Amino acid sequence: MESVGSIIAYVVVALAIMIFSVLAVTTRKILRSATFLLFALFATAAVYFMLGYQFLGGVQIAVYAGGIVVLFVFSILLTSHPGDNSSKLESKKKTVGLIGAVAMFAVCAWSLISRCSVIKNLPDLGETQLPTMKQIGADLMSSGDHGYLLPFEAISVLLLACIIGGIVVARKK
Amino acid sequence: MDFLNNFQLNSLMFLIPSLFMFCCGVYGFLTRRNMIAMLISLELMLNAVDMNFVVFNRFLCPAQMDGMFFTLFAIAIAAAETAVAIAIIINAYRIAKDIDVKDLTKMKF
Amino acid sequence: MEATLPLLILVLPLLMFLFLGLFGKFMSHKWAGIIGTAGMGVTMILAYYTAYLYFFSGNFVEDGTRVQYIVFNQDWLSLWGNLVIKLGFLLDPISALMLVVITTISFMVHLYSNGYMRDHHGVWETGFQRFYAFLSLFSFSMLGLVVATNIFQMYIFWELVGASSYLLIGFYYTKPSAVSASKKAFIVTRFADLGFLIGILILSFTTGTFDFMSLTSTPLAGVENTYIVDAATATTALETGAGQMFLGGSLMTWALVLIFMGGMGKSAMMPLHIWLPDAMEGPTPVSALIHAATMVVAGVYLVARLFPLFMINDDLGGAALDIVTVVGALTAFYAAVVACTQLDIKRVLAFSTISQIAFMMVSLGVSRPEVHDNLGYMASMFHLFTHAMFKALLFLGAGALIHAVGSNDYTAMHGLRKRMPITHITFLVGCLAIAGIIPFSGFFSKDEILTACFGNSIIAYVWMSMVAGLTAFYMFRLYYLIFWWKEHKVHEGHHAPKDQPWTMTLPLVILAIVATFAGFVPFGDLVTWNGHPHHGGINWMIASISLCVALLAIGLATIMYRKENPLPERMRHLFPNLWTWARNRFYFDELYMFITHKIIFNSICKPIAWFDRHVIDGTMDAFASVTNKASYAIRGLQSGNVQSYVWVYLIGAIVLGGGTVAVIFLFF
């Protein structure tokens, strides 16, 4: 049994995810599309909070919403003139895309539902505590079991590569 | 209010919205021609996947944090990827003065 | 006997070959000639000494039987169990005889070539050193062949003589006819050697040995000195071989016939004779050495060497010896007829050689223990010996004529008896010897052959006597045409033909003396099939008949060719077809041309090459081009449009994912 508040919160978040996703891919103004993406990302962050992963939610907001979307906005401003509408989609293409997406949805949803064993209720945390910041930090830097030092370092290299790559690619010749 | 009393959050309730988000991403990726819009769709899909990681982690083995860490790294990689992708898009725009994918087919064959 | 001496006989020519071949171009022509001749001279002396020891020292006679003696026998290549190829030196009557023949003729030819390989101004032929190197190589190979202790050693040297013959025939390598003649000689004999090889394989399979001694004795006893066993006590191995039937003959017969095929090739028996007349493209001394006296009798030597096997085969009902006889008889007649019509002096001699070798073959073929205790064998070897001498003499004489006149065609000669007296006399001696006129050597050997034939069957005797008559006829036809008739006028600026320098005449004189008196060698005491001395004088009945035939033939030749007259023309018109066919050698060459060019070359090789290029290669190329086409066809998928990739991916994912889920859902 859940509290009414949490039910309401869930409904709101779920609806927000779906609505903003749809809007993000259907709106013709690209800047709006980015905005709707931002909202969808916020909603996702809310899910993380709801499930108890506060740190992750924070990262989601900071990196995704704060970082990536800003990048999007910049690039949109760089590559399009204000007030531009993207050309209207051909209805045929739209239909076909829709069919594809719906088929995908159908197959995945069917497979999810038909495999009932994975559908679990939210487990009671009881004694187990959700991860604390301290624990996350320790795991990130640990090289033992459940330690993520190697991917951490790999990511750092990757990021470096991306920085250099981004500069090289975007640099004026 | 039986319904409300018996209401339990289960994994499906998070997986279905995430799947919906993913399919929206697919739709957008298939139909939009603006490369930035496609990238946005891509972000949606990626986000949906991240969400799945977290959901499975939370519902199946809450004692561990592997799913969460995956998401964490995925976000980092997504950021990197977006940065590079946008760099490429800007570069393509410089060359083609356009970011419509239909016009960027020089790399075929 | 020490092994050094015989070993030297083999090694000396080999060393000469290597020395002259590798360093010849650094020395003057004169010295190359002197070194080569001297080397051969030493070899000859060594060979004489060896033969003398063997025949006359008495060390090699046990219980009145001349033994076979293995001087040394070195393993060369081990093949299968007891099948080991050895290189050795077998001393027995026929090998000792051949040592003498080969070294004598070879020395004469070496000496003679010093004069022959120069033109009238004393300018040496180019490649003179090479010529001597090849001569040495040939001598080495031929000596190795005759002293072989096993059949495979014989095959090895058999091939080597073939190769040196190839090199020597093609000595004038800028002359296309010489090149093609050498090629022809090699390939024809090679084809025959294929038979020889398969024969060896069968023989070695059935007997388990290559060794001549083991072949003719019980292998288990391993006695190296027993000479020959009776057919009755034939070895078990031989009997199994003889008893195994294969395609209508016993394995043994097949083996012997195939081996004889090798002999046919080398000895130019019909129908494998076609290379020998062409081989006359080589320098004349080479013809004298290889294509008259030594190499071409290798086939006879081979049959003689394996004669005990042939005899056992005959006893067991095999037809090998009869085949030898028939082939020999046909060849003898054929070659004699053709020789009557040829224009080229060397070709007449070549056909005469074929005919005479066929005589030896027939002699071996008719030889049976019950007929004068294998007289034929002895006669054959005797004829081999005498023939080597007088035929070498004739060839060297012909060489002198050719050298003097500058042409092979005897229409260019005529009436030379006064200008070249020494050549004339020696040539006449040769002709008399080959015609079988008493007391020249040919008379004795031919008489024995005819006696052997007579003992075997009257048909063989009549047939061979007829051939003997033909021999006398065509030899004297040649003689008259060259030395009689009216002399050609010597044109301004040309040298009149005259006798050649001493290096050329001396061998002629020596050989003429030998050819005259060789008949008195007590051959029956020395060379017989079983080592027992053979005592049987001349059969005067047969001798006188054959003498009459020869004289008649000579008389006929005298009437027809003594002076220019219309008789030959009339004879020719009497049998026009026969004449044309004989002149064209019964179109054997054309037949072979047809087989090799039309059938093998055009109908086998070319289609195969075409098949390879177009079918097999085409298939492989087709694979490649199908792959290529398919790639071009599907490259549209690689449109560069990201969205279409996603579509493909999506469809794939839906189908795969949906399919998997469906399968799980439905079946599990």
Added chain:
Amino acid sequence: MLSNILIYFVIVPILMLGGLALCRNIKQIRAVAVAGSLVLIGLSVYLLVEYIAQRGLGADAPMLFTGSWTWFEALGIHLAVGVDGVSIAMLVLTSIIIFAGSFASWKIDNPRAFFLWLILLSTGVYGFFISVDLFTMFMFYEVALIPMYLLIGVWGTGRKEYSAMKLTLMLMGGSAFLMLGLIGIYYNTEMPDGSHTWNIIEIAHQGHIDKGWQYFLFPMTFVGFGVLGAMFPFHTWSPDGHACAPTAVSMLHAGVLMKLGGYGCFRVAMYLMPEAANDLAWIFLILTGISVVYGAFSACVQTDLKYINAYSSVSHCGLVLFAILMINTTAMTGAVMQMLSHGLMTALFFALIGMIYGRTHTRDIRQMGGLMKIMPYLAVCYVIAGFASLGLPGLSGFVAEMTIFVGSFQQGMGEYLAGAGSLRLVFTIVACCSIVITAVYILRVVGKLLLGPVQDKHHLELTDATWWERLSTVTLIVSVAAIGCFPNFFTGLIRDTFSGELFEAVKLNMMNIF
């Protein structure tokens, strides 16, 4: 690991590669190539002597100088080495040909890259011959194949791109079969303790491959190696490839690389799967028997010197595989002798053809003639090579062919008389016929190319061989003559392999009919 002498056969070429990288001019490059190949010759000779000494002391293991070092534990892959007489013969052959090949490519363009690839290729060849681990063997095999593409594609003549591609693709196709076969062998080898192994000696000794699988794996491996051994109908890469390759590559390819095929056929296919070999031999006997005659007949009508020699190689290499399939000591010894002999003489042929082509700029025999007068040295060498090829006693071809023929005939006739079919007998006789056809095409070339009048007046100004060319040819001629004159030494060396304990066991397996 470094105490095993065999490893140096791989290390020395690798050092040579390093040395080449440091070279600054063509002289240094030549010096590295010559010095390296001399070291390799020295190594092979030392190995040969040491091997004979050890055998003399009574070492009776099937392979000597064995060593095994783990490479990839999880799949049981080792760097396992070991040699017997056959491998040593092949190593010596390789060294000689590389030595001669270095001199034959004295004046090549872009020598550093050329020698780099050439030596990489030889690394593969050496590695292949010393390996007894199937995986390592396969790896070295591939190392030997790939450089060929570049060597032909870059330094070749004529339709080089096409030929290089064809050769590489066909050989790779063979490798695909081969890899399937090798992996199949690995997974079907049940050792006594239930594990799998790649090691040939262990498989042959203890592991038994299920007969049903053998029927699948034997053709795979035999065809895989057979493609490289130019087995009909997979031989078509050979004429084109050889015709377009530069001299040294033709030499190495025909001389050594094609031997990898024959060696592999017997070392892997026949050795490890004797039962299937016995039952399926007839298929391959027919194919190789066809190869022998077919190649010879094809050679009779070619006009390009290299094509003639390539088809002749098809014929001779067919004889190698043919003899291997006879499954008896003599014929198999003969097969290895034939590999040696063919390797040397065909290398000599290709070297000479390269030298002639370098002067006349044509390989069409119709446009040449009378070269004996112009370049006597090369012409004489060509005649010697020709004689070796047509099996003149005293040169290597005769020894090899006669050993094969005697062995095959004994086997064939024995089977025939025992009522076990006449296939081997018939094909032995067919193969014997090739000696005549060989004579035909060899003498045809000699007659047209070297003898007769000079065809092209421009050729009169050409020069005879230079010193490095002489050195290259003399090396090969001496080797050919050495085998031809003292064959017992070599057959004795090789025969060990085919009459040792291991082979006897294998043969017993096969010889149910006999």
